[in-house]
Amino acid sequence: MVLRRAAAAHSAPGGRVVARFGRLNVNRVRTTFRVLAARVGPDCRPTWYHVQLPIRPNGARGWVRADAAQPYAVDFRIVADLSDRTVSVYRGDRLVVTTSAAIGKPATPTPTGSFYVNQRLLAADPTGPWGPGGIGISAFSPVLVDWVQGGPIAIHGTNRPETIGEAASNGCLRIDNGVLERLIELIPEGTPVRIRA
Numbered sequence: 001m002v003l004r005r006a007a008a009a010h011s012a013p014g015g016r017v018v019a020r021f022g023r024l025n026v027n028r029v030r031t032t033f034r035v036l037a038a039r040v041g042p043d044c045r046p047t048w049y050h051v052q053l054p055i056r057p058n059g060a061r062g063w064v065r066a067d068a069a070q071p072y073a074v075d076f077r078i079v080a081d082l083s084d085r086t087v088s089v090y091r092g093d094r095l096v097v098t099t100s101a102a103i104g105k106p107a108t109p110t111p112t113g114s115f116y117v118n119q120r121l122l123a124a125d126p127t128g129p130w131g132p133g134g135i136g137i138s139a140f141s142p143v144l145v146d147w148v149q150g151g152p153i154a155i156h157g158t159n160r161p162e163t164i165g166e167a168a169s170n171g172c173l174r175i176d177n178g179v180l181e182r183l184i185e186l187i188p189e190g191t192p193v194r195i196r197a
Contacts, residue, residue, distance in 0.1 A: 001032070001033055001035050001049060001051070001069040001070055001071040001072065001190065002030045002031065002032050002033075002069065002070050002072075002189070003021060003022075003023045003030065003031040003032075003033075003064075003068055003069055003070075004023065004067075004068055004069060004070055005023055005068055006020070006021065006022045006023055006068075007020075007021055007064050007065060007068035007069065008020050008021075008064070009021065009051070009053055009062030009063065009064055010062055010063045010064070011062065011063070012063055013039055013047070013048040013063050015063070018053075018060075018062050019053060019055055019060075019062060025054075025118070025119065026149060027119060027121060027136075029119040029120070029121070029189075030189070031054075031118075032054075032116075032117075032118050032119065032189040032190055033049070033051035033052060033053065033054075033064065033069070033116075033118075033190075034051060034052040034116035034138070034190055034192060035049050035050070035051055035071055035190075036050045036051060036052060036061065037049070037050040038050070038066070039063075045066070046066040046071075047065070047066050048063045048064065048065060048066055049063065049064050049066055049069060049071065050062075050063055051063070051064055052114075052115070052116055052138060053138070054118040054138040054152075055138075056140050056145075056150060058111055058113055058115070058138075058139050058140055058142075059113055059114065059115075072188075072190070074188055074190045074191050074192075075091055075092055076089060076090065076091050076096075076186070076187055076188065076191045077089075077090050077191060077192045077193075077194070078090075078117070078155070078187070078191060078192070078193045078194070079193075079194050079196070080101065080110070080155070080173055080193065080194070080195040080196070081196055082103050082110055082112065082195065082196065082197050083196075083197060085100060085101050085102070085103055085165050085166075085167075086098055086099065086100055086101060087099055087101045087155060087173055087175055089183065089186070089187065096186070097179065097182070097183065099175050099176055099179045100164050100165045100175070100176075101155075101164065101165070101173040101174060101175050102158070102163045102164050102165065102166050102167070102168045102169045102173070102174035102175075103166075103167050103168075103169060103173060104141075104167065104169050104170065104171040104172070105167050105168060105169065105170070106167065107143070108141065108143055108144060108169070108170040108171050109142060109143070109171060110153065110169070110171050110172070110173060110195060111139045111140070111141065111142050111153060111171065111195065112195045112196055112197050113139065113194075113195060114192065114193070114194055115137045115138045115139040115153075115192075115193040115194075115195065116137065116138050116190055116191060116192050116193055117135055117136065117137055117138075117187055117188070117189050117190060117191040117193060118136050118137060118138045118189060119135075119136040119189060120133070120134075120135055120136070120184050120187070120189065121133050121134050121135075121136060121154075122184070123157075126157075126177075127159055128159060129158065129159055129160075130154075130156040130157055130158070131156060131157020131158050131159060131177040131180055132157050132177055132180060132181050132184075133156065133157065133180065133181075133184055134154035134155060134156030134157070134172075134180070134184075135154060135155040135156070135180075135183060135184060135187055136152060136153075136154045137152075137153055137154060137155065137193045138193075139152070139153040139193075139195065140152055140153060141153060141170065141171040142171075143171075144170060144171065147170075151171070153171050153172055153173075154172050154173070155172070155173045155175060155180070155183070156172055156173070156174060156175070156180060157174070157175065157176070157177035157180040157181075158174040158175075158177065160174075161176065161177075164176060173195075
């Protein structure tokens with residue numbers, strides 16, 4: 001779901017505020033959450049959504065008022081397998097894309113767990129370290145806490161294609177630039193992302 005206006009995430013419906021979010025995030029992209037459940041009122045309409053949040057600690061959750069957000073359905077999911085060093089994209093049960101990926105180095109590992117796509121970004125310089133852009137996910141590096149924006153993790157392109165398939169990144173998943181361009185067009189915000197060891 002996306003925010004229609006600035007909103008707070010609460011520990012429980014009406015509970016203490018755990019985080020505040022603007023309609024747009026720091027990258028000027030609409031703020032997106034992955035909906036996990038809904039609380040409904042007497043009219044059977046949602047009054048609160050239980051959501052996954054794009055903040056530390058990884059996997060953080062909260063409750064957001066339903067009137068602050070616009071829900072929508074997502075039929076994609078992404079599975080990143082660190083052992084195989086692959087990223088696979090499914091639409092429903094159908095495999096759409098599988099591609100090799102560079103994963104985090106031992107000193108800067110890629111976090112594992114359940115996350116979601118929270119933004120899609122095009123790079124100002126498509127020949128730079130992120131290639132043409134990236135698919136931001138709600139995960140953060142377990143070690144790079146002092147990085148810009150707190151060390152967020154993304155699936156992105158690269159200007160070093162020789163590293164694809166290696167443990168060579170600072171925690172992000174680097175994939176082929178052509179595949180990345182296709183996925184940026186295909187994958188909506190809110191898509192679940194599972195990163196497994």
